[in-house]
Amino acid sequence: MKRYNAWNLLWQGLTGHRGWEPAWRSPAPKPRYDVIIIGGGGHGLACAYYLAKVHGITNVAVLERGWLGGGNTGRNTTIVRSNYYYPQSAALYDFSLRLFEGLSKELNYNVMFSQRGVMNVLHTRHDMEAGQRWVGAMNLNGIDAFMLTTEQVKQRIPLLNTAKDARYPVLGGFVQPRGGTARHDAVAWGYARAASALGVDVLQNCEVTGFKRSTEGRVIGVETNLGTIGADKVGMAVAGHSTVIAKLAGFRLPVSSYALQAFVSEPLKPVMDTVMTSFATGMYFSQSDKGGLVIGGGLDHYLSYAQRGNTPLLRHVIGAVADQLPSLGRVHLLRHWAGIVDVVHDSSPILGETPMPGLYINCGWGTGGFKGIPVGGWMLAHHIATGRAHDIAAPFALSRFSSGALIDEAAASGIAH
């Protein structure tokens, strides 16, 4: 792997940029691997990287049906935060945030992690009480978060209409200063490049169509459009398609797939240097380094595998932007799309073993999978390599849906879904 650094950039600049190599190898599949990961999004690529880096397992393939990071990894609003309510969630997401803090250096790839703070804006007395409760819980979990006055909110978001007679008056807010944004594509590409350099085969345009199993029912390989590939263990990190893959393996999952929309505006001069979420409307937005406003909202509340959003929700979200930040009312949208998110009943991920021996799962991140990429990959790699769940991942086992030990973050994520 040719390292990215100032010296190499200078040298390539002087020699016409003809010496760069592809960021990752694109080999033909081997007949057999120690571990196969289904899904070449952030979670799958991170898992392959940590299998190689942390556990020394390098005979690994990542199978991606389309192109790397072409699913939810390239379709989210790039927000990273760990401001969750329950201690199990705080431990999980903060592990991820801490990995993000060192990720550019770790991968030798600039993921543009910008800890600009994630701010929740509160509009009613009840919002304020809920905010104080959540901030208290976060502080008990060791997460940095504190309440803000209306003036402090206005100071960070001058565009926000904080007038007393506004449709959504601003009574205050709370912020996690260590939260922020990262470049989503760079996370996928950085993990792919670093994993490939350690010997992992990254196979694009390779769709899993079935599982090979032993007479005892253990997985021994997968069938793909590129032929049968053997494996001792298989991990799956396919988000909205989890139930489709699970069906091939012969079991069901408590996962429902919905379209979650996002929008990007035309580029503007810098107008917003933090991430804002409104409790009243569920609208949230930030400004990318290119200048586009990156805007999100709630789910389209019916099952969908169509990677496009529907207009009623678009109207709701854009209406909220125009109402709450009146000076943005005439900004044009450039693009609009949806990712297919894997929603589970308690809005917490599913990590660990599946009913099929040898097949391990990472799914159920729902509307917040991007921030979980490093920890999701780490925990899946740990379980595959060691045969047991990491202490942080153990509460998130699939078995919680029969034991009843749910980790119900449904309301605490601060977004209305």
Added chain:
Amino acid sequence: MLLLHCPWCGPRDEPEFVCGGQSHMVRPEPWHAVDEATWGHYLFTRDNPKGVHLERWHHAHGCRQWFNVARHTVTHEILAIYRMDEPVPNAVAGARA
């Protein structure tokens, strides 16, 4: 935007409706013989096909009646709309097989 034909009110826009999830669910019985896994599936596991899905919709901002919809989850095409007390139409059952 979906255009849903309410069996009582006719064609109306999507924002008048709320999707209530999977149709034709049957509670496992008898209660004393239902193990935890079966009960967990009944509570939390739903059909999630990449294809035709049978679901209930509520005309919340209209007649407030519930009805069944057979809808494709990739194209969002509506294949059939039928009342709560009607069985799955044969054509839809064939498309799901």
